[in-house]
Amino acid sequence: MVPLSKLGAGEIGLVSKLNGGRRMVSRLAALGFTPDAEVIMVQNFGHGPLIVNVRDTRIALGRGEAGKIGVVKKEAS
């Protein structure tokens, strides 16, 4: 498992864990970050905020927030 913020652009991860306060977890879960949901990294420059695609929606996340989402990297098939 790696933090979502470690995925490079184009890489896909499956959500495996949400850390952080209850309110943030609840917000993230409502937006579609639930266990096994597919998250595609759209933009990640290694610093600053990043953009992911989850359940057909582009979501901008702060680096800190992305670091609290644990994902399992999905190998390209």
Next chain:
Amino acid sequence: MSIDSSSDKTITVALTGQPNVGKSTVFNVLTGLNQHVGNWPGKTIAQKVGTYSHNGVTVSIVDLPGTYSLSANSPEELIAREYIIREKPDVVAVILNAAALERNLYLLAELLALPSPVVVGLNMVDVADHEGIKVEPKVLAAALGVPVVPMVASKNQGLDDLVAAIAGLSSGELPYTPKVPRIRPEHREVLAELCALCEEHVPQPYPAEWVAIKLLEGDSEITKMMEAHLPDKVWQKVHDILLAHEDAVIDVAGGRYEWVGRMTRAALVRPGVGQVTFTDRLDRAATHPWWGMLLLAGVLGLIFGLTYTIGAPLQELLDTYVIGGLSDLAGVLLSSAPEWLLGLVVDGILGGAGMVITFLPILVIFFAAMGLLEDMGYMARAAYVMDRFMHLMGLHGKSFMPLFLGFGCNVPAVVGARIIESRRARLLTILLAPLVPCTARMVVVAFLTPIFFGAAAPLVSWGLILMSLLVLAVSGVILNKVLFKGERAAFIMELPLYHLPNGHTIGLLVWQRTLEFLKKAGTIILIISVMVWALSVLPYGDVESSLLAGLGRLLAPVGGLMGLDWRMMVALLTSFVAKENTIASLGILFGGQGAQLADSLSGVLTPAAGLAFLVVQMLFIPCVGTVAAIKQETEGWKWTWFSLIFLLLLSFAAGIGVYQLARLAGL
């Protein structure tokens, strides 16, 4: 039809949906101008209510705030669910974005757990089509067991069908057999246990099972409510169960998404992987750290350009013809009236009203530009690009939008801070908003800089703007450290798909925001304007011996440190009503206007003192309209006073510092 067209039957519809689904377009098309904008009781969140009639039935439609879910994560979500539970609308119409169906259906999963029947408006079918996403409304309706109406609200397609479905659902003519999502099997037992414990004690009108689910989700409001209603012994049991299932919130949400997956399995066809959409292509530039900044700078430059090429001349025309004309008219009509009455009307009332009216063109341009960018989906990108910078102040990208509005006028900047979820970040944005140089301040700068600096005036003006923004940034860093201990708000924001803007939606938005500004700022500005006028003539009828001058003389020692005499301090004080009042006051105090005033000013003030005055003017306490907005948005006087004192100290300190430094430099 069973409906008697002569009866005046009324039904109530609650309109819900996630953000960025075109909900306000639906509301606007349905109600036209038959709508009323107010605030939810005790909240600073806009409440829109409207009516339309259909087959002799009057339909009262309440536009609930856009929310992703019905948890207690934000005041908006609380308002939406409390309204549906307490007011029991006859029908809940949920607008879904067909291009992000899964996530949108999450809200439906929550709505179906509440008692009111739900009709689905499947909106933005055209946008979904464009992205290669196909949704079968009939298949979806069959799976959900609720009516589904495909629509393109921005092109007025499908709204008649939505209206018909609402009527059919409220009269019971349409079948309604919703497949309510159930909690995951591993949590069914504990849910039943919670239900049994709470059932007798759940206050009306909350559904017991819904309360139990919210408890399991760790919902703060419902937990508080049940702690108050349950006998201590029972609460202890409930509390123990909840502690043992602390992670249930993710499972409950996961369960809802599994239900969504089942509902869409047959109805949704997605594009193949790797298809590059229109939004993807645009975003490559718009969200790029460098290209994005460049694009944003261009967009902002364009808005400023528009403001100054169209707004400023219009402002002058209004000032000359409308306010000037009214003043002349008052002069003629009141020629035989006592002098104080003329003063009250011309300087007090027309002075205040003049500010409000002459600022309308600039505000309208700003509101329209913002509305356009918001409606197209660009605003979220601007926030994303700016997030890096806002971060330094403990804010995030979303604060950029209201702060930018501040360049037009600080009032909408303060009000606009509502879009920020976290109270802490909202408060900080409100405290910083008055440091954005508004157009009124720039009017003063534009008048005074040539007097003191001649050809270097444009350079000095830009320097003053940069100084303001620098002070804003530094204040942000410091206030965040001191007041909020460097805490940082979470940045989680949807980037909606780009789409063509809808003129109707933007027009209504501009109209409503302008009206709101007129109502709120207008009345207060008028009252304070009259009060300041009274202070400037009482007790003997002239400014030099007035109460205001007394106040100015009281401040003279502070002014001395900046090279400013009491008249400059009075001019500063009158800028409290409206920033450009500074020029009018200087005119009265030094006698003369325009070139004449410029001559006497350059004779009295050294460039160093002039610069100090401009610096103070830029950072001084905001105008009364902004103060009123701060009080309203921070819900009290505490932060209003904090803001006033903070800015007063800040501006004087900066003024003194600049004057002393400039003198050392030989200015």
